Each structure stands twice: as structure tokens, then as C-alpha cells.
Amino acid sequence: MSGSSFIPYSRPAITDEKVLEQSTLFYIQMKTRRSVRHFSDRPVADEVLDNIILTAGTAPSGAHKQPWHFCVVRDPETRRKIREAAEKEEYESYNGRMTEEWLRDLQPLGTVWQKPFLEITPALIVVFRKPYELVDGVKKNNYYVNESVGLACGFLLAAIHQAGLVSLTHTPSPMNFLSKVLNRPENEKPHLLIPVGHPGDGCEIPDLHRKSLNEIATRY
Numbered sequence: 200m201s202g203s204s205f206i207p208y209s210r211p212a213i214t215d216e217k218v219l220e221q222s223t224l225f226y227i228q229m230k231t232r233r234s235v236r237h238f239s240d241r242p243v244a245d246e247v248l249d250n251i252i253l254t255a256g257t258a259p260s261g262a263h264k265q266p267w268h269f270c271v272v273r274d275p276e277t278r279r280k281i282r283e284a285a286e287k288e289e290y291e292s293y294n295g296r297m298t299e300e301w302l303r304d305l306q307p308l309g310t311v312w313q314k315p316f317l318e319i320t321p322a323l324i325v326v327f328r329k330p331y332e333l334v335d336g337v338k339k340n341n342y343y344v345n346e347s348v349g350l351a352c353g354f355l356l357a358a359i360h361q362a363g364l365v366s367l368t369h370t371p372s373p374m375n376f377l378s379k380v381l382n383r384p385e386n387e388k389p390h391l392l393i394p395v396g397h398p399g400d401g402c403e404i405p406d407l408h409r410k411s412l413n414e415i416a417t418r419y
């Protein structure tokens with residue numbers, strides 16, 4: 200145990216009834232989360248985005264390496280560049296790169312290559328994963344990077360929803376253009392592009408159904 204120090208940890212005393220109530224309320228809250236593709240330009244305060252990112256930063260990570268970085272993009276010119284590059288990639292994807300099966304699977308979502316929301320929302324959060332750190336020019340590998348960053352993104356989406364905002368998990372692949380536009384160091388790789396804001400007037404979402412408990416869980 201050399202090199203580590205420990206501190207006491209406990210949670211506030213709680214009854215079993217309260218545990219059930221809180222788990223139910225959280226589920227009720229989270230099941231109304233939806234991906235939105237039609238946003239308003241209503242502003243969101245910096246402090247709100249800070250809190251959301253701080254929440255994402257509470258996620259567990261392999262060997263506590265916290266292999267993530269979050270870029271908040273508000274600048275209109277930078278967003279114009281991101282939209283232009285994203286639409287270029289999406290155009291290619293929708294017109295030849297994606298398989299017929301993939302396009303069929305996307306049909307119910309009504310997605311298209313045009314991404315106006317990239318310039319409309321008050322902010323984009325671009326999540327980068329860090330496969331390694333550069334310490335004095337020496338590569339130090341991180342562990343379970345995809346798993347760790349995936350968890351942080353889950354926390355991020357939950358925090359956005361809990362704040363009363365909406366988001367889209369967006370992957371205009373390949374996403375290398377994000378490293379270039381945002382001038383990120385070589386040890387950061389783009390992971391997700393997440394527009395955040397309020398839903399636009401008349402916003403509609405696909406009528407999707409989630410799998411039942413029996414379909415997603417097995418008790419032993």
C-alpha cells in the first residue's frame with residue numbers, strides 16, 4: 200500500500216424505502232432523456248456547462264487516469280468550421296460509405312447529412328479520449344480508455360438531462376477534423392461531438408421503444 204493514503208468514506212444513513220424511492224425517481228427522470236436533432240439558440244450559462252463537465256469528470260476510470268478532455272465550443276467561426284467539416288464527412292457517409300443495412304437502420308431516426316444544429320445550439324462539447332499522456336515527452340499509457348471515456352460521456356449526458364437541457368450524441372466519422380480545428384495535442388483523439396442546449400420550437404423525436412427489463416437483464 201505504499202504511496203497511497205486512505206480517508207474515511209460513508210453515505211448518509213438511508214432506509215431501504217428511501218433507496219427504492221430514489222432509484223425509482225432517477226429512472227423516471229432518466230427515461231425521459233432523448234437525443235434531439237432540432238435545437239433552439241437559447242443561451243446556456245458557462246457555469247451550467249462547467250457543472251456538467253465536472254459531473255462527467257466524476258466518472259470512474261482505469262487506474263484513475265481520467266483519460267478525457269472536454270472542449271466547450273461557442274465561438275461562431277470555430278463552429279462554422281466544425282459544421283462544414285462534419286457535413287463533408289456525413290455527406291460521404293450517407294452517399295457511399297455506409298452500407299445499405301446501416302442506412303436502413305438509420306431510416307427510423309430520420310437523420311440526414313445536413314447538421315445545422317452544429318451552429319444553432321449555444322454550445323458544443325467535444326469529448327477527447329487520451330490513449331496516453333505525454334510526461335516530459337515520454338509516453339505513459341492509459342488503461343481501459345474507451346470504457347473510461349464512455350462512462351464519463353454517460354455521466355455527461357445524464358448531467359445535461361438532469362439540468363433540464365437536451366443533447367445529441369454525434370459521431371460524424373471520421374472525426375479527425377476535430378483535432379485539427381480545435382488544435383488538440385497528438386495524444387488526444389476525438390470521441391464524441393455533443394451539441395447541448397434547449398429543444399427547438401416544434402421539436403420532434405423518433406417514436407422509439409426501449410427494450411424491456413427481461414430483454415436487457417438476466418438474474419442468476
Ligand SMILES: Cc1cc2nc3c(=O)[nH]c(=O)nc-3n(C[C@H](O)[C@H](O)[C@H](O)COP(=O)(O)O)c2cc1C
Pocket residue numbers: 232233234235236308310367368369370371407
Ligand atoms: C456512440 C453513438 C453514436 C451516435 N451517433 C449519432 C450520430 O452521429 N448522429 C445522430 O443523429 N445520432 C447519433 N447517435 C444517437 C442515437 O441515434 C440515439 O441514441 C438512439 O437512436 C436512441 O435514441 P435516444 O438517444 O433518443 O434514446 C449516436 C449514439 C451513440 C451512443
